[in-house]
Amino acid sequence: MQSILELRHLKTLAAIRDTGSLTRAAERLHLTQSALSHQLRQLEEHYAMPLFARKSAPLKLTPAGERLVALADGVLPQIAGTERDIAKLREGEAGSLRIAVECHTCFDWLMPAMDTFRGRWPEVELDIVSGFHADPVGLLFDDRADLAIVSDIDAEARIHFAPLFAYDMVALLANDHPLAGKAWLSAEDFRDETLITYPVPDEMLDLVRQVLKPAGVNPKRRTTELTVAMLQLVASRRGIAALPRWSVQHYLDRGYVVAKPVTENGLTARLYAAMPQERAGAAYLRDFVDIVREVSAAELPGIQLAL
Amino acid sequence: MQSILELRHLKTLAAIRDTGSLTRAAERLHLTQSALSHQLRQLEEHYAMPLFARKSAPLKLTPAGERLVALADGVLPQIAGTERDIAKLREGEAGSLRIAVECHTCFDWLMPAMDTFRGRWPEVELDIVSGFHADPVGLLFDDRADLAIVSDIDAEARIHFAPLFAYDMVALLANDHPLAGKAWLSAEDFRDETLITYPVPDEMLDLVRQVLKPAGVNPKRRTTELTVAMLQLVASRRGIAALPRWSVQHYLDRGYVVAKPVTENGLTARLYAAMPQERAGAAYLRDFVDIVREVSAAELPGIQLAL
DNA sequence: TGAAAATAATGAGTTTGAATCATAGATGCT
DNA sequence: AGCATCTATGATTCAAACTCATTATTTTCA
CATH class of the missing domain: 3.40.190.10 (Periplasmic binding protein-like II)
Structure with a gap:
């Protein structure tokens, strides 16, 4: 009668709490609504208790559900922190993140994202490449920037474009x-x-x-x-x-x-983070992209993460 | 490129750290040595780093391995605590655990186990049924005890015998x-x-x-x-x-x-916890058995948990 | 040092179970 | 009421976790 609980379940519960519905949580986790419904049923059977009050929108947690979500809130950040630490062990603490920005409004979400990033990667040199450049991607080739915020993908072979939001x-x-x-x-x-x-x-x-x-x-x-x-x-x-x-x-x-x-x-405008292909795997660059998406989803009304 | 880490992996890492070998850890987790070896390889591939220094016994952790074990130490108790809390929601906080003991030496491990139990289940009434009884199982039938420590199994239909250690x-x-x-x-x-x-x-x-x-x-x-x-x-x-x-x-x-x-x-002496069949499912009784096994394995040299 | 014993790694094969798909059932909205 | 949206369910698929059988490696001890 050992525990069947896995991190997967905690991620699901946190996503449901955040989005208020199975359907949206499923989208966020890149799973189907059915998958989450099955997961929930399995948990509720295992604990022999309901975790959500059904027949209500947005989905409301029972005390047992609350307790599990509280666990998720405690545990998931620890997991993320550990994985960052391991990336630092693998790739070294340091690095540089010079961001080239071409749009004025971008600063609205860029500032809080940079704040979060600075907290997680204190050793990475963080900077904004000042001035507005007609060709921010060119700055990547010249090694004058490490990441550029752009609004379209030109088919550049040596550049990786990570979608931010639309x-x-x-x-x-x-x-x-x-x-x-x-x-x-x-x-x-x-x-x-x-x-x-x-x-x-x-x-x-x-x-x-x-x-x-x-x-x-x-x-x-x-x-x-x-x-x-x-x-x-x-x-x-x-x-x-x-x-x-x-x-x-x-x-x-x-x-x-x-x-x-x-x-x-x-x-519809779409934003991408452009990075040199060979550095796009670096953990801190990928984490920056994740942070931008998280922060923006939380602060900007009506944006879409999927594009 | 999302995380593949699951609680399963953390349990494995903690068990390996505790036992110092894949074989013993596998035994403790009721898995095969092969399963753990595969798990480790998967993790090491995912993080692109070794987690253990091979060619040494007892297995020695690399810094990345240490970090993951530290995570396990932080997370696994939180999981266990949450599952206890859910059991309390389901079954109520209260209950009674009157323990009948027939062996003198049992007190050596019973006291620390009861201390741990008291911390985890403060609402459960904890007591020792005093005096040495020739038939401690009889006390269960008379509802004068909730759990008896015995050294052999008599084929009593209404009694559940949970193995403690040998x-x-x-x-x-x-x-x-x-x-x-x-x-x-x-x-x-x-x-x-x-x-x-x-x-x-x-x-x-x-x-x-x-x-x-x-x-x-x-x-x-x-x-x-x-x-x-x-x-x-x-x-x-x-x-x-x-x-x-x-x-x-x-x-x-x-x-x-x-x-x-x-x-x-x-x-070889074997000890069992005897409980009335119909109450053997209660979370606090099962947790008491687990605590006894944990505490004893940690404090008594040379005992066997498998019997 | 070398042989035996213990432990870990590997690869193939099996089984489990987590996810999807298709669909039915609820619920809420105007 | 009826349409749109969301959730539940059962069957099916498929990935991956585990076991089994074996080989490779390390440790121990004569």
Whole structure:
């Protein structure tokens, strides 16, 4: 009558607690909903107790379930810590992580991710390659950066692209803007407007690169460094901006401006971490990618981890 | 490239550290040596590092192995604690554990086992049924005890016998005793000696019940309550005693008296915990049995857990 | 040092059981 | 009510954990 409990079960329980449903937990663990249901049934049979109050959404834990989740919260970080320590033994404590960033909004999630990383890998030299570069991947080849945050994959043989997350870009308009009545905006809608952007090359603006340029639309421009300034200009009817929905959700909730999808199907931006192929196996680089995904999923509303 | 580590591996590593060999660890885990060897190889491949320094006995851990064992030491008790808590949720905190003991030497391991038990199950009423009873199992039927420590299994249908451990009984003689030259003692050797025992009925003395009585040998007796007093009498050439080897190892190491096996193959005593069948499933009773086995294996030299 | 004994590693074969697939049953939402 | 979403169940598949049989290695002891 020995224990059947394995770490697998603890990971499942923690995921269910985090996501509130078997289906979403299964997705996160790259398993099927059925697999988790079977796991749960096995545990409940073994302990001869229910672990979740069924017939309720979100799934609610029983005291026994709570106890197991508390165990998971205690144990899983210890496991992760040990595996990091072993990677350090294998690869050495040190290393460098110079991050090249091309997008302004990236700093919103990059800072907390770097904080977490610094705590876990204190010996790794952590830095941001300053300035906005038209070709951040080039910095990898020149050994001026170890990792670049990019928004598309160019088929570079020597570069490994690790998916981070995806999110919707939305166009922002003044509440009383004539286009505010439309369900979504087309490229043509931008032709006679002023486009408010960050001061970066066109190739780095998803809206321009993926929508306006292909349609031959090239509106007037106005630039600013700050997201709040862009919102201020939009609200003052000085033009239209396009930003990640998560970066402006706060202002949308307060009715400060309105958001419209770009094109009928919306405009989805995808972010990747680009690394030199031969170093992509390094534990601290892979852990950085994991941290970014964790932190972003927790802090940015409405992003998708699967892309 | 996610973790393959499971609790199974941690249990294996801890067992190897405790026993110092794959073979003994496998025995303890009720697996084959081959299974553990495969497990280890899998782990070492996954971490791309050796976990043990081969070509040495006892097996010596590498730093990575040490780290994993440290993890096991941190995690496994948490698992056990959680499973106890769940059992308490299922069966209630309370209960009673009145222990009937028939052997004097049992107190040597019973006290520390009870201490550990009290820490883990503070709500269970813990008691020793005092006095030495000729039929401790009878106390179970009368509901005057919940568990009895006995040295043999009578085929009682309503009683469950959980094996505790086995050990060798040895005869103790003064260093210059005439029989001290023999390799082992037969029943006949006792005929003209004085047998020094605890003051209990003959049925409770393994030597008498299993060796002397069958051979029709009934030597003179002298009794005392205390083990040290028995050793004192033996050393003073007042007679021969028979005690568990583990209980007198300390004195043997110091050459205070000499020990001889009884009969050519020795006299092996076996201890069992007897419980009413219908209550044998209770988590705290099963945990008590586990605690006794753990504590005894750790404190009593030369006992066997498998019997 | 060399032979015998003990222990670990290896590879093939078997079995277990964890996951998936397909589907039925619940539950919640408008 | 009825549709959409989520969970449970049973059959099936498949990976991998274990055992068995054997070889290789290490330790012990004459």
